[in-house]
Amino acid sequence: MARKKKNSNEEMSFLDHLEELRWHLIRSVLAIVIIGVVAYFFKELIFNKILFGPKDPNFVTYRAFCHLSQKLGLDDSFCITEIPFIVQSRTMAGQFSAAIWTSVWAGVIIGFPYVLFQLWKFISPGLYEKEKRNSKGFIFIASFLFFLGVLFGYYIIAPLSINFLGNYSVSDQVQNNIDLDSYISIVRSSVISCGVVFELPILVFFLTKIGLITPEGLRSYRKFAVVIVLILSAIITPPDIASQIVVSIPILILYEVSIYISGFVLKKEKKEEERLKQEKNLTKTDNE
Structure with missing residues (x-):
């Protein structure tokens, strides 16, 4: 359906669409910049409490895994007492650059709903x-x-x-002195990639709406999806079964939810088609 200009019945031209898209992008970028500037003033909180949180052996995740392993009667391998590496900055502007880019990514994450809102305002007309x-x-x-x-x-x-x-070592002769950018990259990629992966149900919804996928197709490829998820889990987690299962379960649940969503969309469209068909038949009968 073509867009309409405000206060006019004329359809928007291609250049009008580009101009409107430009302003939506400008608003989105401006929101990210504003949030990023605010985040910069809270850089100590962001770095000390958030980014370096997983480096602390007392981090909530480590304590939860330790408590769970003790409850299950397992050994203390899940109880973290030390993460033996230091984070260093080896360039003159390293810390300043890290603060700037971390603030920008904070703006992207926090401003994500507003960016979606601007995208929706562009598409919805x-x-x-x-x-x-x-x-x-x-x-x-x-x-x-x-x-x-x-x-x-x-x-x-x-x-x-x-x-x-941080604990992996190929030799006692090598010390783990991790560069600041490398450490931040691990945390950032973990957070952003999982945020994107969790959008799978939304992606499936729209792909089903345009007819590219079906629930039957998703079910038929389930076994391949399980293998892919397990491989990804083995790559991004430590080489133990428990950690791989912890990571795999939510992703597999998302896949199953996506199958349900795809089926729901098709079922709803089928009902709508039947309703329109009945209305058409009733109209035809009345005309006769």
Whole structure:
């Protein structure tokens, strides 16, 4: 459905679309910059409490795993007493650069709902009323899933990765002195990637709407999905079964939820088609 200009019945041209998209992008970038500036003034809190949190042996995730292993009667291998590496900055502007880019990424994460809102404002005028009704709650659900993924990445993926990589050694002759950018990259990639992965149900919803996937197709590829998830879990977690299971379960649950969503979308569309068909038959009967 073509867009309409405000206070006019004329359809927007391609250049008008580009101009409107430009302003939505400007607003999104401006919001990210403003949030990033505010985050910069809280850099000590962000670095000391948040970014370096998973480096502390008393981090909540390590304590939870230790308590769980003791409850299950396992050994103390899940009880972290030391993470033997130091974080260093080897360039003159290293810490300043890290503070700037961390503030920007904080703006991206915190401003994610507003960016989605701007995206929705650009897309929604081109949708039919039925499509708008079916997409109610899009911003809230997509934001909720994103932040849920961010929390999962921060409290599960990042601590497991930092603990494993920080303790890994090929020789006693090598000390782990981790560069600041490298450490931040591990935390950032864990958080952002999980936030994106948790958007899988939203992606499946829209792919089902346009007919690219079906629940039957998702079920038929389930066994391949399980293998892929287990491989990814083995790559991003320490080489033990328990850690891989902890990471795999939420992703597999998301996959199953996506199958249900795909089926729900098709079922709803089928009902809508039957309703329209009945209305058409009734109209035809009345005309006869």
